[in-house]
Amino acid sequence: MQANANDHRRKNKRYPAVWKTGVVFDKSAGKPVLHTQTLDLSLGGAAIHSEHGDLTGTTVTMLLAQPSNGGGAPKMVRLRARIVSTIQTPDKQGYRLGVSFVGASPADIAMLGAALEGAGTGGAAVEVTEEAPSVPAQPPAPAAPAAPAAPAAGGRLAALRQQAQAKLTEEKVPDPRELREEKVEAALKRAYAYFKELVEQLNVVKPRYTHMGYSIAGVPEFSGLAWNTGRADMRMREASKDKKRWEGVSLYFSVSGGKTIRIEREYPASERLQKLLKDYRIEARTREKRNERGSVLSTTFEFPCELDASALLEGNYETGKLLLRMRNVECFGTMEYLVDPAAVTEAALEEFTGFVLGESNRVGSLLAGDR
Numbered sequence: 412m413q414a415n416a417n418d419h420r421r422k423n424k425r426y427p428a429v430w431k432t433g434v435v436f437d438k439s440a441g442k443p444v445l446h447t448q449t450l451d452l453s454l455g456g457a458a459i460h461s462e463h464g465d466l467t468g469t470t471v472t473m474l475l476a477q478p479s480n481g482g483g484a485p486k487m488v489r490l491r492a493r494i495v496s497t498i499q500t501p502d503k504q505g506y507r508l509g510v511s512f513v514g515a516s517p518a519d520i521a522m523l524g525a526a527l528e529g530a531g532t533g534g535a536a537v538e539v540t541e542e543a544p545s546v547p548a549q550p551p552a553p554a555a556p557a558a559p560a561a562p563a564a565g566g567r568l569a570a571l572r573q574q575a576q577a578k579l580t581e582e583k584v585p586d587p588r589e590l591r592e593e594k595v596e597a598a599l600k601r602a603y604a605y606f607k608e609l610v611e612q613l614n615v616v617k618p619r620y621t622h623m624g625y626s627i628a629g630v631p632e633f634s635g636l637a638w639n640t641g642r643a644d645m646r647m648r649e650a651s652k653d654k655k656r657w658e659g660v661s662l663y664f665s666v667s668g669g670k671t672i673r674i675e676r677e678y679p680a681s682e683r684l685q686k687l688l689k690d691y692r693i694e695a696r697t698r699e700k701r702n703e704r705g706s707v708l709s710t711t712f713e714f715p716c717e718l719d720a721s722a723l724l725e726g727n728y729e730t731g732k733l734l735l736r737m738r739n740v741e742c743f744g745t746m747e748y749l750v751d752p753a754a755v756t757e758a759a760l761e762e763f764t765g766f767v768l769g770e771s772n773r774v775g776s777l778l779a780g781d782r
Contacts, residue, residue, distance in 0.1 A: 426527050428452040431485070432459055433474040440469065449475070452527060454520055456492065456511040464506040466494045467734060467747040468727070473510065477526045488523050490515055496778075497747035591731035596657045598733060598752035599645070602724050603660040605760045606643035610664065613638050620666060622769040624742035625718060627687060629680065632672045633716055638768070639667040659725040662767075668716030681710035691743050693718060718743075722767065724750070735777070741766050748778050 430452065434445035450458040457473070473492045476485040496509035515523075620636040627633045641664030650656035676684050688695050695714035699707050720739035727734060733750040740746070754777055762775030 424527070425451050425453040428527065430478060431476040432457075433476075434459070434461075435472040435474065437470065450507060454512075454524055454527070456495075456509065459508050459510060460505055461508050462505045464497050464499060464745065464747070466508060467497045468730065468732065468749055469494045470513070471510075473512075475523070486526065488519070488526060490519055490523070493749075495749045497745075499745040592656075592728045594752040595726040595728055595731060595733065598750075598755035599657040599660050599724060599726050601755050601757075602760065603643060603645045603657075605757065606660060606662045609764060610641035610643050610662070613664075614640055618768060620769045622741075622772075624769050624772070625666065625739075627684075627691070629676070629684060630672065630674060632670075632674065633668070635668040635670070636666045636716070637669070639665040639717065641665070656728070657726060659723060661724075662722040663719070664721075664767075665717055665719050670716045671713060672716050673711065673713045675709055675711045677709045678707045681707070681712075684712060685710070688712070688714065691718065691739070720767075722763075724755075735774075741769055741772060748774065750777060754778070 428449055428451060430449045432447050432449055434447065436442040436444075445461060445463075447459050447461060450460060452458075452475075457475075470491065470493050473490050475488040475490065477488065479485045490512050491514050492510045492512050494508050495511045498507045498509075499505075617638045620638075625633070625636060641662065644661040644663070646658040646660075647655045648658050674684075685695075685697070693714050695712045697713075698711045700709045700711070702708055718739055721737070722740055723734075723736045725734045725736070731752065733752060733755070735746075735748045735750050737746045738744075756776075759775060759777040762771070762773075763777045765771040766774050
């Protein structure tokens, strides 16, 4: 499932291009080169496959090998990029990483554009919408200090008084680090206040889920789901002797069909179902039926028709960003996205609530920098 932000958009052509790709991490990351391939490609970024799901927010160098129609050596395109989203799709191995190109020169973009428009993209271009990269707000330029007035004869004290007043009235230049930290903390406080009241209301109303996002292959009885219960939490830590800092906020909730499911599956379908239930973190009691040689013929599963889900917003005061981690939200699986603190508005949280309740399959304008 791919969610797209719907604010500040630009249009780029996304190509279903399958190019061999090397992902080189900075030395400080201590990770080996990731050899993979693109799942799609555009002038703004790419989607790639990875066995690792803990890379959101990492800055890397991508070496894109354009397929050669003539059989010669592939042309290489080298670009800096940031991994902005991670999606684990149920029933599939590994993760789909959303990558946004950063600091690319016009020459790099022109080279990539020419390569994409040429042969070897692996398919026709598809018109899609993408979010424009956010531009960090710059602090206002400091006001020029007033020039001290020339002291009158015998007026040293008056001249010093004027200079001192000029110092006091100079506009104080905000500390960029303090501004960044204030924005992160303010966004976490807004999210917590919204989530806290949201779960209080949902715990009373308990709306039903009408979409089919939560489904288990071969188990049609996993249906009739409704909100069960939820809670909002916040975490703080000591930033200094006299100050505590917000670290993150969490939304935990459970969805239930109010029934127990009993189902029998013959081998090897029983093994596939057991793996799915484990991946979805649904605990099941099992009873096996074996033949006279001890081989498993079938397995009976018994488990509650319910699931647990979570959405965590974690603040990064060094980068000035938030990391949104979701598990079993709207559908089974895990997802990660980078979020700009300025995007955490009541309107964006309203859209996100629709995603949580299955009314939409889009996270909405809460996302920032998502490809």
